[in-house]
Amino acid sequence: MNLPYKIRLSIYLTGASALLVLIAFLVIYGVANWTVIRNIDKDLELETKIHQNQITLVDGKIRFLHKDEWEEAEHKEVQFHPIFIEIVDKEGIQLDKSPNLGSFHLGFRKDHSSSEKGYNQFFINQEIRQMQIALKHDGKTEGYLLVATSFEEAKNLLYNLRIILYVLYPLILFSLFLTMRFLAGKSIQPVDKITKMAKLISQKNLDKRIPLPQNNDEIKELAVSINDLLERLEAAMKREQQFTSDASHELRTPLSVLKGNFEVLIRKPREQEEYIAKVRYGLEEIDKLNSIIDQLLALARVQKDAWDIHEIDLESIALEVTESIQKSEGRKINFTNRSEEPLYVQSYEKSVFIILTNLIQNALKYSKDDTEVSVAIWKENSTGILEVKDKGIGIEKEAQSKIFNPFFRENSPELGKVQGSGLGLSIVKKLCDHLGISISLESEKGQGTSIRLIFPDKTGF
Structure with missing residues (x-):
């Protein structure tokens, strides 16, 4: 109808x-x-x-x-x-x-x-x-x-009573319809105002909000819900714009380097060794590009993946990731289960694999080859906890609140020697937010960094 x-x-x-x-x-x-x-x-x-x-x-x-x-x-x-x-x-x-x-x-x-x-x-x-x-x-x-x-x-x-009731009935119905129509029109006027205001809000003026009615009723709840939605949309739009800007900058830099190297090569004939050196440098830049693209794709998939939250064996996953990275990197990683019994948490295996892989690789990247990275899990009450700890270069206090932002890299001499895109920890943060995992960070410059994941209480499921 x-x-x-x-x-x-x-x-x-x-x-x-x-x-x-x-x-x-x-x-x-x-x-x-x-x-x-x-x-x-x-x-x-x-x-x-x-x-x-x-x-x-x-x-x-x-x-x-x-x-x-x-x-x-x-x-x-x-x-x-x-x-x-x-x-x-x-x-x-x-x-x-x-x-x-x-x-x-x-x-x-x-x-x-x-x-x-x-x-x-x-x-x-x-x-x-x-x-x-x-x-x-x-x-x-x-x-x-x-x-x-x-x-x-x-x-x-x-x-006579029947006749009166027969005559009154349609008259009453007609009067009721007119009255109900008038009252219905009055009752949806606040909704019409909200609708008209919402139509004026577009991508260009996401900062505008719908005025809240004075009465604390369902109409006000609707306006508050729409404003909350606009808040989330505005924040998402800003993140998207920032992400696009950062991504284009990160991709443009190695491409510019490649273009400059190749332009230098074709200006005049050069020795074979110089060609080989430039090509190797170009290959390194291509590897960097591939790494950035892989991280960008992983970050984009965070929003689209279907989440099947169920009980998983955290010890089994941690062992598998630790052994795999040890073989590929040739570095020693110490794993311990302080609870000395299987530890089960409510989460999603694939996401936990990505989180742990990024944390361990990040710890290895910013630690010396002769220092050990440790991974530990334990249980406090009904909460599972995972900790990745290194004795690397550490993070300045001013930068600790920003390291989970996309493309953020601390400006220090030590970091300049380490290649990276600044996306690993931002992927970790997004995955943890989706899974309801809390992250705590402890770091001291020159002493190392400890990142602790606190999984949701199993009793809440």
């Missing part, structure tokens, strides 16, 4: 209200109908009790006492609530009657007797309400007393 939201909301609210109004009308009519019939039945019950005491047996036949009372005006007025009374035997044959019945007979129901509830039937082309009770003598039913009164006035009253 391609209708505006306020129209749909109006229809839904009107439909619900229509059902409630219909139920209310049915209850009103039901109560009115029950009240009218109940009042008539009470009148008939009263008349029945009065005339039941005026009946006797005469020569074995049921007769009224004081028959002259039927000459009273109340029994001759047919126009105003007439009461019809008739006595019949067990077979329904008339034995006596009130004068206003004339030559007519009331309807008889064989073996029916009730002094509390009457029934409707037609009499002389009109509807009447009638009550029938058994007349007993010595416990034996001798006949029946029939008492009736006109039901036309009550029927007309109920008919």
Whole structure:
């Protein structure tokens, strides 16, 4: 149904209200109908009790006492609530009657007797309400007393009530729809304002925010959520712009060096050794480019990989990574499990492989060949901890808060001798953020660096 939201909301609210109004009308009519019939039945019950005491047996036949009372005006007025009374035997044959019945007979129901509830039937082309009770003598039913009164006035009253309800119902529904439409339009005005403001925000003005309503309601929560989303988008955009700028700079530098070397080579003929030296230098720059591109691709995949968080054996992974790097680098790496038992954590194997590989390679890169790098794992309560420690050149305190930024490299003589792209630790940080792993860093210039990973508490899963 391609209708505006306020129209749909109006229809839904009107439909619900229509059902409630219909139920209310049915209850009103039901109560009115029950009240009218109940009042008539009470009148008939009263008349029945009065005339039941005026009946006797005469020569074995049921007769009224004081028959002259039927000459009273109340029994001759047919126009105003007439009461019809008739006595019949067990077979329904008339034995006596009130004068206003004339030559007519009331309807008889064989073996029916009730002094509390009457029934409707037609009499002389009109509807009447009638009550029938058994007349007993010595416990034996001798006949029946029939008492009736006109039901036309009550029927007309109920008919008029139905007509009024039939006419009112569509009018009420139409009025409800207009009211609901007006209220729905009013209620979504704050949403319309938020929508119009959101349409004005684009990539060029991500710093703009939606004004917050004064009331602390769902509309304000919506505005706060959209502003939070804009905050994240703005931060992501800035990171993307910074990443693109840094990446282009890092790639442009070795390309410029390669281009310069090749331009020098072709200016004039040179000795073979000089050609070989320049080509080797070019190959080194190409290797650097490949390393940067690999790291950039790894950093880009961090955002796209599917994460299957489950229980993994941290000791097994740490051993595998440590042994692999020892073989490829030819350096000694000391691994210990201080818990002296298998250590299981909630994480993702591939990501932990990348994290540990980057940390160990980084530790080896900034340590002397004769110094040892250590990897340790242990358990504190239900939390798994992994630590990579080296005795390398260390990090200045001013730079420690920046080393996880992409392409950041500390400006020091020692670092100038070590090749790197400044992406390894930023990849570690992004992966840890995705996995909920906390990172703590301790480093002292000239003494070494210790990076500790604190895995999420297993009880939280």
